[in-house]
Amino acid sequence: MFKKLIDKARNIFSKDDKDSNKTQERIPISSDIDKVHKKVKELFGKSDDVTIREFVIGNSSVKALIVMIDGMIDKKIINRDVLQPLMVQSRGVPPGEDEISDMYDWVNERVLTFQSVKESDDFKGSIDAVLSGDTVLFIDGYDQSLIISARGWDERGVQRPTTEKVIRGPKESFTETLRTNTSLIRRKIKNTNLKFESMVIGSVSRTQVSIGYIEGIVNPKIVKEVKTRLKDIEVDAILDTGYIQEYIEDAPLSPLPTIHRTERPDGVAGKLLEGKVTILVDGSPSALTVPTIFVEYLSISEDYYQRASFSTFTRWLRIVAFFTTLLLPAFYVAIVSFHQEMLPTQLIISIAAEREGVPFPSVVEAILMGLLFEILREAGTRMPRPIGQAVSIVGALILGEAAVTAGLTSTPMVIVAALTGVGVFVIPSADLAFTLIPLRFLLTILSAILGMFGILLGLLMITIHMASLRSFGIPYLSPLAPGTYRDLKDVLVRAPWWAMNTRPNLYTENQIRQEVNQKPQDPEDDEKELKHSD
Structure with a gap:
């Protein structure tokens, strides 16, 4: 009863906030470069770290506008692979604008040599890309932009875990860079079924949040529920996984944690292989895994690297x-x-x-x-x-x-x-x-x-x-309550790997982990003796 009253009050008080935080509609890009330039200037105002430069492509009369944030891009790459090819190296190819059937496609397909170049017809999405560290190129006469990934800010490298000490096992931890964290997980699970889906949360911070799971192992209902709860978050900023944790947990008033948090990639990989879902936040050196049961808090990744008895x-x-x-x-x-x-x-x-x-x-x-x-x-x-x-x-x-x-x-x-x-x-x-x-x-x-x-x-x-x-x-107390006998092999004791043939029963779609009968066998007595031939 008390919980229902709290939920009802929360819905009443949050109604106005949800109405004010609705996602803005898509804004089309103007084909007039002067209008685009003016609009960008109005948005960024007096921000001296934002670089806005207008130039002419080659020896044509087509103008272009490049927008980027100093300190978040690699200047050498931008100068060498964007500005120099567009302004200098393309002067003779082609000699005039009339010989270009489509300047936009020519720049995208022949001039820019970047691995990651995305097309966008959304002005707001293009500005969000600039704020995320990308470089955006607008071309006069075209209502699309080119989003160039040339990020180059200083970041902390992969280091030893600080809060979860390691004696045996991988000595690496997550960093504050989202793509570094996803790559650390992919290095351990080299499978095409490992999926990462991203979304942006925070009307002001525009924080990128990534959901990771293994297709074919995870229960699709859990993935759907995670996405639903994340999409329901309407707040101005997300700065760490702790924000997400409080918004999506089942019992927010409980003193007990119901979402597991770790800074170790191997720990996340192990939980993904059990059928769980991980949540990564750009700027946070930790990951969340759901669903979580109580016995997980008394075990660590190292338990599975040591002998079962120890x-x-x-x-x-x-x-x-x-x-x-x-x-x-x-x-x-x-x-x-x-x-x-x-x-x-x-x-x-x-x-x-x-x-x-x-x-x-x-x-x-x-x-x-x-x-x-x-x-x-x-x-x-x-x-x-x-x-x-x-x-x-x-x-x-x-x-x-x-x-x-x-x-x-x-x-x-x-x-x-x-x-x-x-x-x-x-x-x-x-x-x-x-x-x-x-x-x-x-x-x-x-x-x-x-x-x-x-x-x-x-x-x-x-x-x-x-x-x-x-x-x-x-x-929360599974597999103790409700009791699941076969899952008790990894609760009070840690059974040998060859005895844990199945994944946890309650939150996985594919329960088979390995083939049965893999217990090492003693060789026959006659095979133990070394045979020597004259």
């Missing part, structure tokens, strides 16, 4: 770290406040002795230490790396020791806060790790009120909420 072990370590981070402070508060009999007598006496001079109840102590750790973590993240590491490590040691000495907290509470903080860094997904922070404080408060019953009540609410979530129609 990958299963590390996956269980992450599960233990997840529950430690979520529940340890709440358990400590509940035991100290209500359930002292659960601990050995000697241990509870030791804890009581440590807490003897602490003026705060255990719940206040836990919340203060949790907030202190988060402040230090945030400071270490925002400060320059060498200084930030010193602040996060040395600061925690010094402040923890000072707090114990001053009697503001107890030694067991410092240990609990340290274990909780370290457990956050074991969780591979930053989105999930940040989600645990408010949930941890909630469970701590419930444990201070109701003890263990409060913890169980909080866990029950979280579990019910997770069971109600969907990601593009896929249950």
Whole structure:
């Protein structure tokens, strides 16, 4: 009921915005070069980084207009392959305008030697191309333009991932350039069925967004739903995938993430091969993949590069770290406040002795230490790396020791806060790790009120909420709920590759991943012996 009221209110308040943000209609290009020149001047006004040049093609009397943005194009290529051929090299070919049956086609097919030259009869689309870094050529007497791709701005090269550390596997991450990111994925999936479809979102920023999927593996209904949700976005600017994420997720008010975000191309390639869809945004060094289930946040691409036994072990370590981070402070508060009999007598006496001079109840102590750790973590993240590491490590040691000495907290509470903080860094997904922070404080408060019953009540609410979530129609807790036996091979354990013959059942069209019976077999006894011939 509450969700329906929110959706209704959102539709009412967003109605006016949708009407004002409607896409402008196509504007035809005038065949009069002077009118085009005047219109371009009016659009860009006093922008000194926009180059607008009018010239005559060869020794003819046909005028042309070139429009580009300085800093977004390669000047050498424009001078060598556009201006020089049109103004100098074509002076004798042809000698006069009368011998040219179609100047537009002659320039397009014989003069310009670019790999990518597009024709356009839309003035607005041509201006959008200029703003995206292309060069646009208008020719007098023709109501079409030539969009020349000669982009040449400075960009960051492919580097190691910064937020997803790699021990084994490809050591490369996405950049801020859309075409570089799509090429990184294509290098891993060399198949014609890998499709990328682009659209422009943002009435002011005109940001290019690309949807990637593998035809024949992905469920077409999911692709259609992704396109529908993206087309429904009407906003002035999209600067990062985080904008897209909030607009298209199924449960925008949920604290739990339902769209996976990664900076690793190999991670995206693996999810595409499972039948998922990726969303790339020009200017963002990360990619989104949908649909997403909860167990994905506790696994990484590296799990599939290591041996199955070791990958299963590390996956269980992450599960233990997840529950430690979520529940340890709440358990400590509940035991100290209500359930002292659960601990050995000697241990509870030791804890009581440590807490003897602490003026705060255990719940206040836990919340203060949790907030202190988060402040230090945030400071270490925002400060320059060498200084930030010193602040996060040395600061925690010094402040923890000072707090114990001053009697503001107890030694067991410092240990609990340290274990909780370290457990956050074991969780591979930053989105999930940040989600645990408010949930941890909630469970701590419930444990201070109701003890263990409060913890169980909080866990029950979280579990019910997770069971109600969907990601593009896929249950968030699948394959655990609803249970899918054959998909459990990649949840709590990571089965060997030769045992994972099928893709996930719920969100793929083609469920067959590989042929069966590929388990390596021991050779026969007689083949084990080396045969030596005299």
